[in-house]
Amino acid sequence: MAPAALVMEGVSKHFAGVQALSNVGLTARAGEVLALMGENGAGKSTLLKILSGAYAPEAGRIQIDGKPVTIASPADAHRLGVRVVAQEPEIIPYVSVAENVYAGALPRRGRLIDRAALRAKVAADIERSGFSGMIDPDQLGNSLSPAQRQLVEILRALSGTVRVIAFDEPTSSLSDHEAETLFALIRRLTATGIAVIYVSHRMKEILHIATRVLVLRDGQVVGERLAEETDEKELVRMMVGRDLSALFQRSARSPGRTILSVENVSSADVRDISFEVRAGEVVVLAGLVGAGRTELARAVIGDVPLTAGKIRVDGRALQLRSPRDAVRAGLCLAPEERKAQALLMKRSVRENISLAVLQRLSFWHVVNRREERQLAERYLRELHIRTPSIEQEVAMLSGGNQQKTVLARWLARDSKLLILDEPTRGVDVAAKAEIYAIIDRLAARGVAVLVVSSELPEVLGLADRIVVMKGGRVSGTIERADATEEKILSLAILDKAA
Amino acid sequence: MSQSLPDANASPPRHPPRLVLRRILEAIGVQNVSLLIALALLVAFIGGQNSNFFYSSNIATIGTTVAIVGILSVVQTVVMLLGGLDISVSSQAGLTSVVSAMVFMATQSAFAGIVAALVVGLGTGLLNGVIIIYGRVNAVIATLATLAAYRGLANLISNGRAQGYTGVDHVFIFLARGTIVGIPVLIWILVVVALLAQLVLHYTDFGRNIYAVGGNATAARLAGIPLNRYILAVYMLCGFVSALAGVLLTARTGSGQPTSGSQGLELQSITAAALGGCSMQGGKGTIVGTIFAVVLLGVLQNGLIILNVNSFWQDIAQGALLVIAVVIQQRRAGGRGIGLPM
Numbered sequence: 126m127a128p129a130a131l132v133m134e135g136v137s138k139h140f141a142g143v144q145a146l147s148n149v150g151l152t153a154r155a156g157e158v159l160a161l162m163g164e165n166g167a168g169k170s171t172l173l174k175i176l177s178g179a180y181a182p183e184a185g186r187i188q189i190d191g192k193p194v195t196i197a198s199p200a201d202a203h204r205l206g207v208r209v210v211a212q213e214p215e216i217i218p219y220v221s222v223a224e225n226v227y228a229g230a231l232p233r234r235g236r237l238i239d240r241a242a243l244r245a246k247v248a249a250d251i252e253r254s255g256f257s258g259m260i261d262p263d264q265l266g267n268s269l270s271p272a273q274r275q276l277v278e279i280l281r282a283l284s285g286t287v288r289v290i291a292f293d294e295p296t297s298s299l300s301d302h303e304a305e306t307l308f309a310l311i312r313r314l315t316a317t318g319i320a321v322i323y324v325s326h327r328m329k330e331i332l333h334i335a336t337r338v339l340v341l342r343d344g345q346v347v348g349e350r351l352a353e354e355t356d357e358k359e360l361v362r363m364m365v366g367r368d369l370s371a372l373f374q375r376s377a378r379s380p381g382r383t384i385l386s387v388e389n390v391s392s393a394d395v396r397d398i399s400f401e402v403r404a405g406e407v408v409v410l411a412g413l414v415g416a417g418r419t420e421l422a423r424a425v426i427g428d429v430p431l432t433a434g435k436i437r438v439d440g441r442a443l444q445l446r447s448p449r450d451a452v453r454a455g456l457c458l459a460p461e462e463r464k465a466q467a468l469l470m471k472r473s474v475r476e477n478i479s480l481a482v483l484q485r486l487s488f489w490h491v492v493n494r495r496e497e498r499q500l501a502e503r504y505l506r507e508l509h510i511r512t513p514s515i516e517q518e519v520a521m522l523s524g525g526n527q528q529k530t531v532l533a534r535w536l537a538r539d540s541k542l543l544i545l546d547e548p549t550r551g552v553d554v555a556a557k558a559e560i561y562a563i564i565d566r567l568a569a570r571g572v573a574v575l576v577v578s579s580e581l582p583e584v585l586g587l588a589d590r591i592v593v594m595k596g597g598r599v600s601g602t603i604e605r606a607d608a609t610e611e612k613i614l615s616l617a618i619l620d621k622a623a
Numbered sequence: 624m625s626q627s628l629p630d631a632n633a634s635p636p637r638h639p640p641r642l643v644l645r646r647i648l649e650a651i652g653v654q655n656v657s658l659l660i661a662l663a664l665l666v667a668f669i670g671g672q673n674s675n676f677f678y679s680s681n682i683a684t685i686g687t688t689v690a691i692v693g694i695l696s697v698v699q700t701v702v703m704l705l706g707g708l709d710i711s712v713s714s715q716a717g718l719t720s721v722v723s724a725m726v727f728m729a730t731q732s733a734f735a736g737i738v739a740a741l742v743v744g745l746g747t748g749l750l751n752g753v754i755i756i757y758g759r760v761n762a763v764i765a766t767l768a769t770l771a772a773y774r775g776l777a778n779l780i781s782n783g784r785a786q787g788y789t790g791v792d793h794v795f796i797f798l799a800r801g802t803i804v805g806i807p808v809l810i811w812i813l814v815v816v817a818l819l820a821q822l823v824l825h826y827t828d829f830g831r832n833i834y835a836v837g838g839n840a841t842a843a844r845l846a847g848i849p850l851n852r853y854i855l856a857v858y859m860l861c862g863f864v865s866a867l868a869g870v871l872l873t874a875r876t877g878s879g880q881p882t883s884g885s886q887g888l889e890l891q892s893i894t895a896a897a898l899g900g901c902s903m904q905g906g907k908g909t910i911v912g913t914i915f916a917v918v919l920l921g922v923l924q925n926g927l928i929i930l931n932v933n934s935f936w937q938d939i940a941q942g943a944l945l946v947i948a949v950v951i952q953q954r955r956a957g958g959r960g961i962g963l964p965m
Contacts, residue, residue: 471907
C-alpha cells in the first residue's frame with residue numbers, strides 16, 4: 126500500500142449545539158484518490174475547511190508525510206502543501222486570469238509587475254494542466270464561465286509544492302468534456318505521488334476516478350470501501366439511516382382543497398416544474414443544495430420572474446410581480462438566510478413579529494401598541510419563544526428562537542401557504558423538535574406548508590408528499606407511505622432513477 | 624440603598640429608584656447622554672471664556688441659526704434611517720429659495736411664492752427618488768449629481784444673483800423675525816418639524832416600516848412592504864422640507880439666494896444626523912439624538928464666533944466632527960475584519 130500523505134485522527138468540531146464532526150479519521154495515500162461521500166450536513170465541508178485552515182478543530186491530530194502538523198490558517202495549509210479547491214471560487218472580477226491565478230505572488234521586475242513573465246508562467250501552467258484552449262490568460266475575471274472559474278481555482282491550487290489536494294464538488298459546474306479533462310489532470314497528479322481528496326455526489330464519477338470511498342453521516346465515519354469492491358446501492362445505504370424519528374409528532378391531518386398549484390413553471394434556474402400543495406398538508410422539496418429549490422420558492426412568491434407556466438392560488442391564476450403581491454395573496458416565505466433575509470437583527474422581538482401585520486394593527490396609520498404587545502405576547506407563549514421579554518433585541522436570541530420569531534411573523538398574518546426554506550438550519554436539536562411540532566400544528570389547523578429541506582430524516586418526518594428536485598427539474602414525487610431515504614437520495618443524486 | 628418601612632396597604636414600588644434612573648437613561652439613549660455631556664462641557668468652556676454667551680439674545684441667536692440646518696437634519700435623519708442619503712438638500716433649498724422670491728415678485732403674494740417653492744421641492748425630491756429607484760443609481764451618487772444640477776438650475780434662473788426683495792412682506796417678516804409667546808417663529812418651525820417626524824417615526828406604521836427597510840431591506844420586501852413607494856415618498860418629503868428651508872432662507876435674507884446661505888447645509892445636516900447616532904447603513908437613529916447634535920453644532924459654531932476664532936476653523940471642526948461621529952459608531956458596532964480595511 127502506498128504511504129500515507131495525509132492522516133487525520135479523532136477530529137471533532139461543533140457549532141452552536143450541532144456536532145458537525147465527531148472523532149473523524151481519514152487517511153489519504155500518496156498517488157490515490159480518496160472520495161468523500163455523505164448527504165448534505167454529513168460533515169464533508171467542515172472537514173475540508175479544517176484541512177484548509179479556515180476552521181480550527183476542537184480535537185484531533187493531523188499528520189503530513191508522517192510528521193504531526195498544525196493547520197491554523199490558510200497560509201499554514203499552503204506552506205504545508207495542502208490545497209482545497211473550493212466549489213465556488215473567489216474570482217477578482219475586472220482582472221485577468223493570469224493575475225487571478227498569481228494574486229498576492231505576482232512576478233516582479235524591480236517594483237513593477239513583470240507582465241511578460243506572468244503571462245508566460247500562466248500559459249505554461251495551462252499547458253501543463255491540459256487546459257489548453259479552455260481558458261485564456263488575458264481573459265478578465267468577470268467574463269469567466271463557472272467552469273473557467275473552477276479552472277482558475279485549480280491553477281491557483283497547483284502553484285508551489287503540493288502534497289494533498291482536495292476538490293469540493295469540482296464537476297458541478299463542468300460539462301462532460303471538461304470533467305474528462307479534470308479527471309485526466311487528477312490522474313497525472315496522482316501519478317506524481319500527490320494525494321487527492323475528492324468530494325462529490327456523483328456516483329458514476331466517484332466509482333470511475335476514486336481508489337477508495339469514505340462515507341460520512343452525522344459527522345461520523347460510517348465506513349470505507351475500495352471503489353472497485355462497492356457499488357451505488359451500497360454507498361447510498363451507507364449514507365442514509367439516521368434515526369431522528371423521536372423528534373417528530375404527527376397529528377391527524379385531513380388535506381382539503383388545493384391551495385397552491387404550480388403548473389409547468391420555468392424561471393432562470395428551474396425548468397418545467399409542476400406540483401400542488403393542499404390545505405392541511407406538508408409538502409417537502411427535497412434534493413441537493415443547488416438543485417434549484419430555493420430558486421423555485423422565490424419564483425413561487427414572485428421574487429424572480431417566471432419564463433413559462435402558471436401559478437394558481439385557491440384555483441385562481443395569479444400574476445405575482447413581487448413578494449408583496451404574494452403576501453397579499455397569502456403566500457409567505459421564511460427564507461433560508463434567517464439573519465440576512467428575514468430578521469431586523471437590531472430591533473425587538475415584538476417589532477419582528479408584527480412586521481407583516483402593522484397595517485392591520487393600525488388605526489389611521491397609528492400603530493395600536495397595546496394590541497401589538499398582546500400579539501407578540503401571544504406568540505411568545507404559543508411558540509415557546511424563549512426571551513426575557515418581547516422588547517429583547519432579536520440578535521440576542523438563539524437560532525431556534527430567532528426562527529420561531531420568523532414563524533410567528535407569518536402566523537400573525539394567517540397565511541394560506543407558508544414556505545419554509547431550511548427551517549431548522551443552524552438550530553439545536555431541542556429547538557428542531559419544537560419547530561417540527563409547530564409545522565405539524567399548522568398543518569393540522571389547515572395551513573398549506575411547503576418545506577425546503579436538505580436533511581433526509583427531516584424530509585421523511587415532516588412530509589405528506591415529497592417532491593425531489595435535481596438540476597433545476599423535478600426528478601420524482603413520492604407519497605409519504607412509499608418514502609424511504611434511499612428512494613429520495615437516489616432521485617436526488619443518481620442520473621437515472623434507481 | 625435605604626428602604627423605608629413597608630406600608631402594609633401599599634403594593635411594593637414597581638421600580639426602585641435606581642431602576643427608574645436606568646429606565647430614564649435607556650429612554651434617552653447612551654449616545655444621547657454622551658452628546659448631552661459634550662454639550663454641557665462645551666457650554667461651560669465657552670461660557671467660562673466669555674459670559675456674553677449666556678445672554679438671552681445670544682441663546683435666541685443660536686436658536687434661529689440652527690433652525691434651518693435643524694429641519695434639514697431632521698429630514699436627513701429620516702432619509703438615513705431608510706438606508707439612503709440626500710446630499711442635494713442644500714441645492715434644493717437654494718433652488719426653492721430663488722423660486723419663492725421670484726414667484727413672490729411676480730405675484731406679490733407670499734402665499735403663492737411659498738406654495739410654488741414647496742411644489743418645486745416635491746418635484747426635485749421626486750426626481751431624486753426616480754433616479755435612485757428606476758435608474759438603480761446609488762443614493763450618494765444620485766444626489767451628488769442633483770446637488771450640482773439643482774444648484775446650476777438655481778443659478779441659471781437667477782443669473783447667479785439674489786432675487787427680489789421680500790423684506791417688506793409681513794408673512795416673510797413674521798417667518799424671519801416674528802415670535803410666538805416670546806419664542807422666535809424659526810424655533811417653533813424646527814420644533815414642529817422635529818415633533819412631527821418623531822411622532823410619525825415612533826407611532827405610525829410608516830415610521831416603523833422606514834426603520835424596517837433601513838434595517839433589512841430583504842426582510843422588509845419579503846414582508847410585503849413596498850420599498851419603492853417608501854423610497855419615493857421619503858425623498859419627496861426631503862425635497863419638501865428642503866423647500867421649507869429655502870423659504871425660511873428667503874425670509875431671513877430678504878431675497879431669493881441661489882447659493883449663499885444654503886451651501887454647506889448638506890454637510891451640516893449629515894454631520895448632525897451621524898453625530899446624533901444615525902447609522903450610515905440605515906435602520907438606526909433617533910430624532911432626539913439629531914436635535915441634540917444640531918444644538919451641539921450650533922453652540923460650537925456660536926462659541927467659535929464669540930471667542931473670535933478664525934471662521935475657517937469652523938469648517939475644519941465640522942469635517943472633523945463628522946469623521947469622529949462615524950468612527951465612534953463603527954467602534955460601537957464592533958465591525959469585524961472582513962472587507963476593505965487592512
